[in-house]
Structure formats: C-alpha cells, structure tokens
Amino acid sequence: MSSYSEILNAIKRQYPFDRWRKYYTDASEHESCAEVQQAFDELIARLIELGPEAPEAQKKQAFQTAIEATNEHEDLIMTIEREDLCELTNTITEACGLNPDDYGSGEGLASEWREW
Secondary structure (H helix, E strand, O other), rough: OOOOHHHHHHHHHHHHHHHHHHOOHHHHHHHHHHHHHHHHHHHHHHHHHOOOOOHHHHHHHHHHHHHHHHHHHHHHHHHHHHHHHHHHHHHHHOOOOOHHHHHHHHOHHHHHOOOO
C-alpha cells in the first residue's frame, strides 16, 4: 500500500499543465501556467507536511491558499482549465482524506474560493 505522501505526489502525474502549455502562444500564458502549477505543488507539499491526521481546518486552509493563488491567473482559466482544476482539486481532496461533496455545495473545495 502506498503511503500518504506517495499518493499525493503521484497526483502530479495527472496534472493538466503540460497539455495546457501546448496551445499557449504567449510568454505570459506560460508564466501564469507555471505559477498555477506551483500553487498546486505547494498545496501537495503542505498537505504532506501536515500529514494524514491533520485537522480538517488546516487542510482546508492549504486548499484556500492554492485556490486563491490560482485566482490571480483567472484570465488563463477558461472552461477546459476550470474543469481540469476542479477535477484536480477534488482528486487531491480525496487523497488527503476529505470528501469533495462536503464542500462548495457539493462541487468541491475549489468552489469555496474560486473566482474562475
């Protein structure tokens, strides 16, 4: 059985960011994409640091930080990106032991803070 950190780190292989970069033509789009990816890297690192038994409030704070960081790049996020980020957030939510259905009126933690 994989450890908590292995499960969370494995999610990085599901990141949509490389796929997004294939259709970006502007350097600022690539930079924004890198910053959104960094926000999710930091989310995963923070959840690993907190550990599987961390209180729900601490885990939610980590998600809030990541989602608010992505809000800085809302011009980058269209329908496909929004769906990808919500799905990614829900995958990470489940991996850290929370249920996405419990947040954002059943839409997941991203819906608690997202502006996209």
